[in-house]
Amino acid sequence: MKKIILLIIILAPIILFAQKPDTRADRKAERKARVKELQKRAAEGEIVFARQTAFGIKLSTDGYGGFIELGRMKTIRRTNLYWLELGERKHAKEEKLSKLASNPFISNNPFVYGKINNFYYAKLGFGQQLTLGSKNNKNGVAVSLIYGGGFSAGLLKPYYIEIKDPATNQFRDIRYSDTTRTLFLDPSVIQGSSGFGKGWKDLQFVPGAHVRSALRFDYGRYNELLSAIEIGLNAEFYSKKMPQMVDNKEKRFFFNAYVALTFGRRK
Numbered sequence: 001m002k003k004i005i006l007l008i009i010i011l012a013p014i015i016l017f018a019q020k021p022d023t024r025a026d027r028k029a030e031r032k033a034r035v036k037e038l039q040k041r042a043a044e045g046e047i048v049f050a051r052q053t054a055f056g057i058k059l060s061t062d063g064y065g066g067f068i069e070l071g072r073m074k075t076i077r078r079t080n081l082y083w084l085e086l087g088e089r090k091h092a093k094e095e096k097l098s099k100l101a102s103n104p105f106i107s108n109n110p111f112v113y114g115k116i117n118n119f120y121y122a123k124l125g126f127g128q129q130l131t132l133g134s135k136n137n138k139n140g141v142a143v144s145l146i147y148g149g150g151f152s153a154g155l156l157k158p159y160y161i162e163i164k165d166p167a168t169n170q171f172r173d174i175r176y177s178d179t180t181r182t183l184f185l186d187p188s189v190i191q192g193s194s195g196f197g198k199g200w201k202d203l204q205f206v207p208g209a210h211v212r213s214a215l216r217f218d219y220g221r222y223n224e225l226l227s228a229i230e231i232g233l234n235a236e237f238y239s240k241k242m243p244q245m246v247d248n249k250e251k252r253f254f255f256n257a258y259v260a261l262t263f264g265r266r267k
Contacts, residue, residue, distance in 0.1 A: 049073055054226050054264030060234065060256040063089040065121075069264070071129065079129040081148060089119040089254060091244040111161055111193035114185065114246040116176045118157040118199070121236070123210050125150030142218040146232065149211035154238045156204040160194035173198060176246060185246065208238035208252075216262070226264035233257055 052071040058064065065087020072080045098110045127148015134142055158175040163183055165172055173194040174180045183189055214232025234256050241250035 049223070049266035052079070052226060052264055052266040054262050056230070056260045056262035058085070058087065058258050058260040060087075060258035062092070062254065062256045063087055067260075069262070077131045079131075081125075081127045081129050081146065083123070083125045083127075085121075085123040085125070087121055089121060089242075089244075091115075091119075091248065093245055093248060109193040109195055111190065112159070113187070113190075115159045116243045116246060117159055117204075119242055119244055120155040120157065122153045122155065123150065123236075125210065125212070127212070129216070144216045144218065145213070146216055146230070147211075147213045149209065152208040152210040152236050152238070154206035154208055154236075154242055156206065156242065158199040158202045160198040162191040162194050163189045164191055165189065175199065175202070181246075206238045206240050206242065208236055210234065210236040214258075214260075224266050226262060226266060228262045230260040230262055231258075232260070 049071075050073055052069075052073075054069040054071070055067065056069070057066050065085050067083050067085035069081060069083040071082075074080055094112050094115060096110045096112055125148050127146060127150075130145045130147075132143045132145055134140075160173045160175050161184065162171060162173050163186075164170070165183070166189060171191065174184060176184050212232055212234045214230050216228050216230045218226060218228040220227035236254045238252050238254075241252050242254075243250045
């Protein structure tokens with residue numbers, strides 16, 4: 001019995017060592033297999049990368065913007081995306097005027113009659129890019145589905161106009177309020193807008209959230225370069241109503257369609 005126990009003690013480490021996999025060799029083999037698979041996919045027209053950096057411009061049905069986007073590839077078909085977007089929302093009834101019928105001698109900056117605030121936004125988001133179809137060749141088009149959402153900051157900058165006050169015959173800048181409403185909407189005293197620089201000290205911050213979904217068509221000739229057109233839908237919701245124009249309904253929820261041109265690099 002003692003001999004059997006002694007034999008087990010001697011042989012046990014040998015058996016365990018023989019059964020223990022060579023993890024370093026296995027990991028190396030797995031990496032080689034993965035590299036070969038990626039090379040094969042790339043040769044077949046798949047877009048293969050570790051990370052991508054992109055920027056673009058966006059035109060929407062209610063404004064415009066620009067964005068920076070970072071991507072980290074998770075699988076051959078799926079990429080995590082992180083983005084920062086800045087832009088402005090325009091009201092459907094905004095119209096920039098250089099003169100009025102009742103005051104045809106306006107010589108200062110063009111203005112928007114009845115505008116209360118400039119509505120800017122800043123968005124931080126996270127989402128994914130799902131490849132639906134590869135290029136198949138260098139002249140092909142890769143199609144991807146993009147979806148995600150995140151934080152949205154609404155920024156309301158009061159809109160100032162310059163008027164000639166009939167009571168004092170002096171020029172001054174005013175913003176819309178209950179006390180200035182009559183002068184603010186009197187075409188005969190308006191001289192023009194007060195300019196882009198006016199109103200920043202009165203900026204209001206309104207938190208919100210956004211979601212987006214889009215199709216991206218990547219037509220770039222080389223996989224290292226990202227050149228794409230994106231067509232999508234965007235929705236934003238804010239914690240309070242956003243006043244933009246006098247005597248028009250204020251909204252918390254904004255929904256729009258957009259087209260974006262995207263450029264970047266992959267590594």
